[in-house]
Structures are given as C-alpha cells and as structure tokens.
Amino acid sequence: MSEKVRQIKLGVVGNENSPWEYVAQKLKKENIELEIVTYSDYFSPNKDLSEGLIDANAYQHKAFLDAEISEKHYDFEIYGETYLDPIGIYSKRIKSLKGLNKGDSVAIPADRSNEIRSLRVLKGEDLIDYVVDEHSDEIVFTKNPLNLKFSRYEAALLYGSLDEVTCAFINGNYAFENGLNPVTDSIFREKLDLGDCDNPFVKVLVASSKLEEDKQRTLRRVIFYYQTGAVAEIIKQMQGGSLIPAFLPRF
Template sequence: MKKLSKILCACLLSLSLAACSSNDKPSDQTEGNNPTDERITVKLGVVGTTNEWWDPAIAALKEEGIDLQLVVFSEYVQPNRALSEGEIDLNAFQHYAYLNKEIEEVGYDITAISDSIIAPFGIYSKKIASLDELKDGDQIAIPQDPTNGGRALKVLEQAGLIKVDPAAGYTPEVKDVTENKLNLQFVQVEASQTAALLDDVAAGFINGAHAVDNGYTPNQDAIYIEQVVEGGDNPYINVIVARTADKDNETYKKVIEAFKTAETVKVIEDVYKGAYKPAFTLE
C-alpha cells in the first residue's frame, strides 16, 4: 500500500507540473509574432484621389499587422477638423503654411510629425499659352483660402506680374497687392473649383492633387510653375500630421518609416512625372 501511495503521488505531481508548463506560453507563439494578435487600424485623412504614393506603405504595414486606411475628403477644411475630433488618426494633405494658419485661426491642437512631399503650384489656361499673353483686366482664378490664395499671389509676384507687401509674409491677401500693372482681377473660389473655371477666366491656379485629378501633368500643361527650393524653412512642404498628444505614438512612427522608402520615391517619380517631389531623403 505504501508503494502504491508513493506511485500515485508521483503521477499526480507529474501531471500538475505538466499542466503548469502548458499554461505558461503556447509553444507555437512568441512575443510580437502572435497569429491571434488583433490588427491595428490607422485612418489617414487625404484630399482628392491622387494618393498612390501611399500604396507601398500600405502594403509594407500590412505585413506588420497595421491596416493603413485612406479616408478621402473633398475639401481642405475637412481633414484637420476630423483629426481634431478623433474621426481619423493622421492626415497628410497640407503644407506647413496651411497647417500653421489653421492652428492659429481655429486653435487645433495638432502637430506635424514628418515631411512628406512638395507639390509645385501651377498656373493653367485654356486660352493662352504663356503669361506674356495676359491682357489688361484679365481674370485669374485663385484659391479662396488664405494660405493657398496667398501662395498664388506670391507665385504671380515670382513671375513678375504683381508685387505684394513684404510685411504680409508667405500669406498675403489681395488687399496686400501693391503693384498690378495689368490690373489683373482675382476670382477667389474654393481650391477644388479653380479647374472648373478655366473656361471663364484667362488663367487659374490648380493645386497639385486637383491638377492631376483633372488630367493635367504640371510639368507639361502648366503655363507657369512655381519655382520651389527644397529644404530650409520652406512653408510649402507637405506634412503628415497627428494630434499633439499622439506625436510620439509608436505605431505612427512605423507609418512614417514605411512611407520614407525608395519604393515611395519610385512611385512619385514614375506616376507623377514631376508633379510632386519627395520632401525627404533616404537613409
């Protein structure tokens, strides 16, 4: 009986240890490579349908368990509001000048966490082939938002058509025009609508995404294109933006890493033919 009792105790102890061992960690799962882990979804707000440069990042992040979803907005005023209200996690549609203006005027608590692209601003026309053909009193369509409208005026100044008050900085308004020898008339509309006005005006400014959406190739079709100098404090570099509280979010850092790759650069160069340029250097 004593021998039988010892044998039974030994068996019970062996079964107990085996059970404890099996509950510690499944043998087919390791930390960070768990097939049962929930996937992470990151919603990225963009404007327009021209966003192919995100395709390589979307594919790469999918392999890491991150689903990057593009949320498309039709107007520039929408993505910052959506980000601030928590409807999306990031946005990537605006340059520094527009972002800073929005923060100043609306009070959004949002922050640029990375540079992305540069989109040179172009002037287009269905009536003239060169700015030299503009006549006295001709109408020019420009975006009505302060930042892009101001940028349009600065481009016209760069082209030698007008002069603006230097005190207005990068975002002058029509009232800041100090010299206008051709008495050009400025038709101010929402940025997405300038292309639709080309039948009615002598020329108009079209932002990069809207230009491509309307079938234009800036380097080929614009009658004048903004001369952009990369680097420095260029206010027209586009950025990826997060809520300030999330600026150090590790998942968002992975999104940035997945974007800043040679694959992204190749898409920008092959698809957009100079309409956009990467605003980052490869490590």
C-alpha cells in the same frame, strides 16, 4: 495567441494614393492596418482629425496647416514630411504669362495660405507686388501694371473657373484629377527648392498632439516606411512627374 492588429486611419485628399497603398502593404508584416480615408476638400480632414474620427492626415503643406491652427486652434503635431507639389497656372486663352493683357482675370485659391502662395508666384515674375496690411490683414497691391483682376475660388472649384477667367492657379492634385498634366499642360509652374529646409509648402503627415502613446508608436512606423527610396520613386512618377519627394530615403 496572435498579436493584436494595430489600426491607423489616415485622411488624404484625392484618389491617387499609391505611396500609402505601398506603405499599407509593408505595414501588414508588423500587424498594422493602415486604413486610407479619402476626402474631396482641404478642410474636412483637419476637422475630422480634431474630432478623433481619423488618427492622422497627409495632404496639406505647412503654410496651410499653420493657417488652420491659427484660425481654428487645432492642437496638431507634424510627424514627417512627404512631398512638394508645385502649384501651376493653367489657361484656355493664353500660352504663357507673357500673354496676359491689361484687365485680364486670374483665379486663385480662396484659402489664405494658397492665396498668398499664388500672389507670391506672380510677384516673382514681376507682374505684381503687394503687402499685407498689419491692421486689417487685407492684401494691398502696390504694383499691378496690368490691372489684373483676381477672383477667389475654393481649391476644388478652380478647374471649373477656366471657362470664366484668363488663367487660374490650380493645386496639382485637382489639376491631375481633372485630366491636366501639371508638367506639360500648365503655362507656368511654381519654382520650389528643397534646399530650403523651412519651405512652407512641404506637405506633411499630421496627428493630434493628444494622440495616445500606442498610436504614436504606430504612426512613427507609418512614416518610417513612407520615407524610403521605394516611395520616393513612386512619388516621382505621380501626377505626370510633377511631385518632389521631401525627404532623404532611409533605405
């Protein structure tokens, strides 16, 4: 009697999933079927995971995950790190941040984790400073010499904002899917360093904390084949060479 096929439904965002396709091929020899379920937004994969429509997802960084858990009380568990995707700034009007003038407009992601992430990039370049009010949770600018105007967009809509604003922060997957090379087309890219093991922007593989034991074992095989040298090389070639593997390869 042949061994029963074990199945894992994995939610991802976007259509560039060559690392997972490689993993799916490797898993076949263990009678594991990895079904890749694609989404176009950042919120549906967590909703579907919480409702049991998928077994795991791999698209979000830790800061986004923490915000989602805090707001929506998801009961999720991290199974492993995947990669870092530095956020970039793009523009049709200026060629560098030095080109910013008084009153210029900047589009940033609407979700809180990537909103703060974007502001942190500008703070690091000494363009602004801010605090988050402990009572209202509102962002208060303590320094904004150029009086930059900030507009918030859903992450998937930031590319379209480029016709309306001076510059826009666009997550790497959405930039690449709209024909932008994050390395050569951005006017500035976030500086990320894997030396910080607690980096909040490391992307992760996540599942429900209530995942049944057999699925847990199967999912650990998924991340086992992902965190390999072969996948690390695939990651380095993705999105114009802009991604950074977030693991030490097992083999």
